[in-house]
Amino acid sequence: MDSKRAILEALRRTDLPPAPLPPYPAPVRFADPERQFAESLLSVGGRYLRAADAAQLASQLAAVEPFARAGRMVSLVPGVGRSDLDLSAISDPHQLEGLDFAVLPGAFGVAENGAVWVEGASLPLRALFVVPQHLALVVPAGAVVQTMQDAYERIAFRGAGFGVFVSGPSKTADIEQSLVIGAHGARSCTVAILG
Amino acid sequence: MGHPEAAARFVADDARAHWHDQALWFVRLKRDRQAHGLPEWEELRSCAAQIKAHTVSRLPQYLEEFERNATAAGAVVHWARDAEEHNRIVHRILSERGVTRLVKSKSMLTEECDLNPYLEARGIEVVDTDLGERIVQLAGEKPSHIVLPAIHKKKEEIGVLFHEHLGTQEGASDPTYLTEAARGHLRERFLAAQAGLTGVNFAIAETGGVVVCTNEGNADMGTSLPPIHIACMGVEKLIPRLADLGVFTRLLARSATGQPATTYTSHFHGPMKGGELHVVVVDNGRSALLAAEAHRRALSCIRCGACMNTCPVFRRSGGYSYGAVIPGPIGSILSPARDPARHASLPFASTLCGSCSDVCPVRIDLHSQLLAWRGELAEKRLVPAGKRLAMKAASLVFRHPALYALGGRVGRFLLRHLPRALLYGRWNAWGRQRELPPAPARSFRELYDGRDDG
Ligand code: SF4
Numbered sequence: 001m002d003s004k005r006a007i008l009e010a011l012r013r014t015d016l017p018p019a020p021l022p023p024y025p026a027p028v029r030f031a032d033p034e035r036q037f038a039e040s041l042l043s044v045g046g047r048y049l050r051a052a053d054a055a056q057l058a059s060q061l062a063a064v065e066p067f068a069r070a071g072r073m074v075s076l077v078p079g080v081g082r083s084d085l086d087l088s089a090i091s092d093p094h095q096l097e098g099l100d101f102a103v104l105p106g107a108f109g110v111a112e113n114g115a116v117w118v119e120g121a122s123l124p125l126r127a128l129f130v131v132p133q134h135l136a137l138v139v140p141a142g143a144v145v146q147t148m149q150d151a152y153e154r155i156a157f158r159g160a161g162f163g164v165f166v167s168g169p170s171k172t173a174d175i176e177q178s179l180v181i182g183a184h185g186a187r188s189c190t191v192a193i194l195g
Numbered sequence: 196m197g198h199p200e201a202a203a204r205f206v207a208d209d210a211r212a213h214w215h216d217q218a219l220w221f222v223r224l225k226r227d228r229q230a231h232g233l234p235e236w237e238e239l240r241s242c243a244a245q246i247k248a249h250t251v252s253r254l255p256q257y258l259e260e261f262e263r264n265a266t267a268a269g270a271v272v273h274w275a276r277d278a279e280e281h282n283r284i285v286h287r288i289l290s291e292r293g294v295t296r297l298v299k300s301k302s303m304l305t306e307e308c309d310l311n312p313y314l315e316a317r318g319i320e321v322v323d324t325d326l327g328e329r330i331v332q333l334a335g336e337k338p339s340h341i342v343l344p345a346i347h348k349k350k351e352e353i354g355v356l357f358h359e360h361l362g363t364q365e366g367a368s369d370p371t372y373l374t375e376a377a378r379g380h381l382r383e384r385f386l387a388a389q390a391g392l393t394g395v396n397f398a399i400a401e402t403g404g405v406v407v408c409t410n411e412g413n414a415d416m417g418t419s420l421p422p423i424h425i426a427c428m429g430v431e432k433l434i435p436r437l438a439d440l441g442v443f444t445r446l447l448a449r450s451a452t453g454q455p456a457t458t459y460t461s462h463f464h465g466p467m468k469g470g471e472l473h474v475v476v477v478d479n480g481r482s483a484l485l486a487a488e489a490h491r492r493a494l495s496c497i498r499c500g501a502c503m504n505t506c507p508v509f510r511r512s513g514g515y516s517y518g519a520v521i522p523g524p525i526g527s528i529l530s531p532a533r534d535p536a537r538h539a540s541l542p543f544a545s546t547l548c549g550s551c552s553d554v555c556p557v558r559i560d561l562h563s564q565l566l567a568w569r570g571e572l573a574e575k576r577l578v579p580a581g582k583r584l585a586m587k588a589a590s591l592v593f594r595h596p597a598l599y600a601l602g603g604r605v606g607r608f609l610l611r612h613l614p615r616a617l618l619y620g621r622w623n624a625w626g627r628q629r630e631l632p633p634a635p636a637r638s639f640r641e642l643y644d645g646r647d648d649g
Pocket of ligand 1: 498501502556557558559
């Protein structure tokens with residue numbers, strides 16, 4: 001007998017009455033989700049920017065130290081930052097090593113935890129959100145949902161696909177519980193609400 | 196060695212035991228702040244518990260649905276009855292593709308299966324990439340906590356370890372400096388790896404996806420650079436619907452480390468362009484746990500570690516004292532289910548205070564299960580004779596009020612009049628680190644009888 005059948009049969013030997021699926025609880029409502037998003041983002045070590053248009057965002061970013069200092073960067077957001085690497089010509093993610101900064105589109109933000117949903121489909125290479133040393137995510141104005149329960153109402157996977165919530169910069173507290181920012185992924189995470 | 200003997204070693208270093216206790220209590224307090232910040236927290240816990248109970252009641256159906264959808268998205272699903280088969284499958288995937296360098300992010304399942312030594316014996320270099328796991332791997336140890344693998348280590352010890360293996364400055368122990376060194380060292384490994392292996396936090400039946408949560412981003416480095424991703428999961432990781440993640444992601448990080456979310460919550464449906472995604476679904480004793488009515492609910496565990504951080508015994512005895520891959524309250528339920536004789540002391544490593552059950556995000560009745568285990572182990576005659584006798588004696592005394600009253604009087608007399616040397620003799624395990632309470636002049640019953648009702 002193959003292992004799949006053996007496992008399913010072993011599980012079926014315990015015949016349980018079906019327990020019902022519960023309704024989801026009503027989640028908290030923040031009066032000003034965008035403000036809550038900014039607060040949550042700061043609490044997880046992120047940096048918050050608010051810009052009316054790409055030009056304003058570009059000048060705000062110029063004041064962000066890792067952006068100003070960045071030797072090599074890529075941007076997938078028109079009018080914000082520059083691309084020193086032709087992403088359409090690359091198929092090997094290892095070539096992203098050495099990038100100092102990436103400006104990427106975020107689909108929406110989550111007020112309760114400062115997370116931004118980044119869709120795999122918007123990235124020519126998946127590694128773009130984690131290999132560059134610093135990260136900026138640009139989220140369209142009005143695209144901040146209240147909680148993760150609201151977030152999953154906006155997400156669908158049909159067939160293949162990747163997506164990630166990014167909440168602040170990469171971090172660890174594995175040495176004596178001291179928080180250190182910049183474990184393996186981005187050393188800083190700036191989120192800009194644009195529009 | 197049972198829990199009491201192993202714990203005695205840990206508490207022998209008083210300063211470290213106190214530090215450990217405080218560090219974990221600090222995490223517990225962070226968890227409380229997050230939990231209290233959400234008005235719907237208790238409802239979320241109930242909802243999560245019910246979703247898990249529902250899933251566990253129809254595991255075969257959801258497993259088949261998961262396999263169908265995962266396959267449609269381009270993943271290859273493998274099935275392993277036990278640890279040995281799991282290891283064989285992972286090794287086959289790697290060796291057939293000529294992989295000799297594997298990066299791994301945290302997976303308690305691969306610890307349970309002893310995957311690392313299996314692969315290393317067959318010529319594959321395995322690098323654990325979670326910082327805490329890398330620390331214990333370099334030290335030749337195992338994780339002492341499921342979320343904080345190196346919580347038992349002081350930064351000076353890590354400094355010595357890194358000096359030896361990563362060439363950091365001698366005597367350096369600053370966490371930022373050491374983490375930066377590990378970042379550089381592990382980035383090289385990520386770039387050189389031919390495959391990445393991760394655990395699974397949640398597997399979604401409805402979409403066939405797997406979800407992995409980390410703060411460091413190590414799972415993401417390990418699955419976006421090398422083209423081959425192997426994800427290993429126990430059958431209990433399933434949830435029915437994508438939307439259920441709305442409930443579980445709100446609970447997991449808050450319970451685990453007191454953060455509102457893990458930094459990275461990654462959803463994998465099929466491989467990346469030109470790559471492969473393999474999902475290994477493992478039983479290894481879980482179907483037996485499902486059959487055990489008293490302990491079935493332990494299958495709901497989402498491995499957040501909150502029960503360990505809050506447990507007064509875990510905090511003061513350390514993860515290694517449990518002698519099991521999963522320590523703490525949940526480990527003390529899971530381990531005897533695997534090998535009752537070997538882990539018979541674990542259900543007694545608890546004060547039954549119930550704090551674990553209070554914090555558990557999926558409302559597992561941990562302390563009731565620990566109590567149930569004690570009864571089962573006594574029935575199996577796996578409890579030491581001394582303890583059995585003491586339990587019998589206690590039962591006799593509690594059933595006879597006159598005997599109880601007499602015992603109290605004798606006890607109070609002896610507490611007052613026995614010489615210290617006798618009172619704190621070898622027999623008195625309680626008195627080894629503590630003072631016995633002063634004997635009250637009158638018992639509660641005497642006070643109650645003489646009360647003034649006026
Ligand atoms: S038993 Fe509950 S508290 Fe303990 S690790 Fe599992 S989910 Fe967390």
